[in-house]
Amino acid sequence: MLDMILSQAVNGLVLGFLYVLIAIGLSIIFGMLGIVNFAHGAFFAVGAYLAYALGKEFGWWAALAAPLLTGAIGVVVEMVLIRHLYGKEPLLGLILTFALALLAEAVLRLIFGGAPVPFAAPKFLAGFVEYGPILITKYRLFVLVTTALVLVLFWAFLAYTPYGRIIRAGSRDPEMVGLLGINLPIVFTGVFGIGCLLAGLGGMLAAPLWTITPSMAAGAIMPAFVIVTIGGLGSFLGAIVAGLLVGITTAMTIQFQPEWSGAAMYVLMAAILLIRPRGLFGERWERFE
């Protein structure tokens, strides 16, 4: 039984890391821009579809460009739509991004059709490895390593580069950052683009594992919201810890009480919010009080 629990825990970590990738983007967009982005799952779906389309036309390696293109689409969306929401009623942002999510799904359906499209992992990542009782596929190991690497790089970017400092400062006091002569609209655009890039990366990595359909965003956005809520809105570390917690909790529920697996993360969220309403790493932000 211990072998099985270990296997499930590792497996849950992979699922958790995928969720983290989606949730981090959602979290930084909220933290910096104050926008609850309902369309974030749509960027996840766009990433998966771009990976499919590029992979089909130019081979698997071309699919790696999908996150960058998703980020570029995010930049355009921010410049055309999202920037009009800054400083406005939060409800406007909810409505607009919700409409954007529906529009993105409809556009994907129009271009690629409603039926799922196939996309497989590259051949060199086929097969699995066994470490004692733990079984993990090469592709999931690749997802695990890639996600961990991206998260470390992103953390280093936020912690050690001047751009990262601007983003962190801007997320707490955008007016002061603006008064210091920093071009805040460009920073906002960049943050939204990075958030969408991370969602696109999640979509690209999930494409060989999940079903690629226009409605796949729904499977990503709900766990992402749960993770951001558990971790604390706007918290980078919170999103990582919460993502891994959700992944492992889901895997363990499948092992012992499979019919509860769909509800497990919501129960976890409710339990944590009862004890700590701001989430695990949530702080008091004057901006949103």
Place this chain on the structure above:
Amino acid sequence: MTEPTSKGPATGPRVGRRGLLLGATSLVASRLGMPYIGNAAAAEPIKIGMIWAKTGSIVDQAEYLAQGGMLALEQRNNMLLGRPAEIVWLDEPNPQGAQQSAERLVGEQKVVGMVGGALSSFALAISSVAKKAKIPYVAANAATGDLTGKSCNKYTFRLQPPVDVHARILAPYCASIGKKWYLLTASYAFGQDIKRAFTDYITANGGTVVGADEVPVGTPDYSSFILKIRAAKPDVVIGGIAASDLTTFLKQWNELGMKGKIPFAEISVGNTDLWGVGPEAADGLYTITWWYKNPDNSPEEQAMAAAYQKKYNRPAADKAWMGWLGMKSLLDSIEMAKSTEPAAIVQALEAWKYRRGDMDIGYRDFDHQMTGRLLVAGIHPKITDKWDYFDVKAELPKTPDDVAKAFGTKAESACKMDSL
């Protein structure tokens, strides 16, 4: 004697100049205007309700079901009983949403019949509205036994063979592979029916169920379930998960190296479920309701498949056929009834017949279940055509008598049919 005078009191109708003008105008209106008024009433379109998902986990299949339905009306030049006809298509995001859509179609749109219900839970919800509102309803995709079993009603007709029939055909194939089964089924009516039907079969035939998991709809990651299956070492895995959930499962089944190691079988699978899996990961033994390449397809079906291919530039999936036949049966019945009265349409649906191969198929009067054959199919060892995954092994049951037996007799049916 007094002469009658023209100024005396009128005892009969008096027609003055104004009255004459009014009368003449009325006469002209009745001769010229009324036919137009009459035509306007006749030209009021007959509305048919269609409830297929536009959002949610079954939306991929629903697109084909809806396209098939619309094609059925287009093949009649959008005319019924000599009047224009139109389809009103509403969404079914969940069972409550399906029920609300059905209520809107009946209450606001005044439809004369409905087709839809992509998932069993949706179809059961629509069926309850059909029963209450006394509007004919054809469930073209749902497979739960309850729909034509204990929840049957006079206004609900079902095209898809129920789970038990699929199971009777596929289970012997699975038992011939091995008698230790693992069941992975969805946690709603369709999955629960599969779990019961296959468990009953294998336990009655000397086998065992070594594991059974119920899976929530929309599960994104099946790896934890697959690890459990791997540890249980069954001879066969019986699936009961639908649409994109099945696609996700098969992708991850292959990714975890299980393809070809433990046979996977499932009933009532659609083309679209496999198209999304891809040639590398496609695997399994299935029952399917219709296949666009079946040489035994009727001329009408061949014409439908050709029209579909021409319009959508891809082959007609089985779901397109189901949407088409479900709608066709309703439209044919309205023509047969020569009326849009619900009771007349229901009676016509009970009498409606459609020739396929050597037998007439139609809805049985005692439970409103359509009877017909199913195809047992594996997957081509090497897939060269991106649309052609199925390697059809048999069309069963063989004789019309066996078909009747597979669907069960009136005495075996749980349906207590009500009256009009």
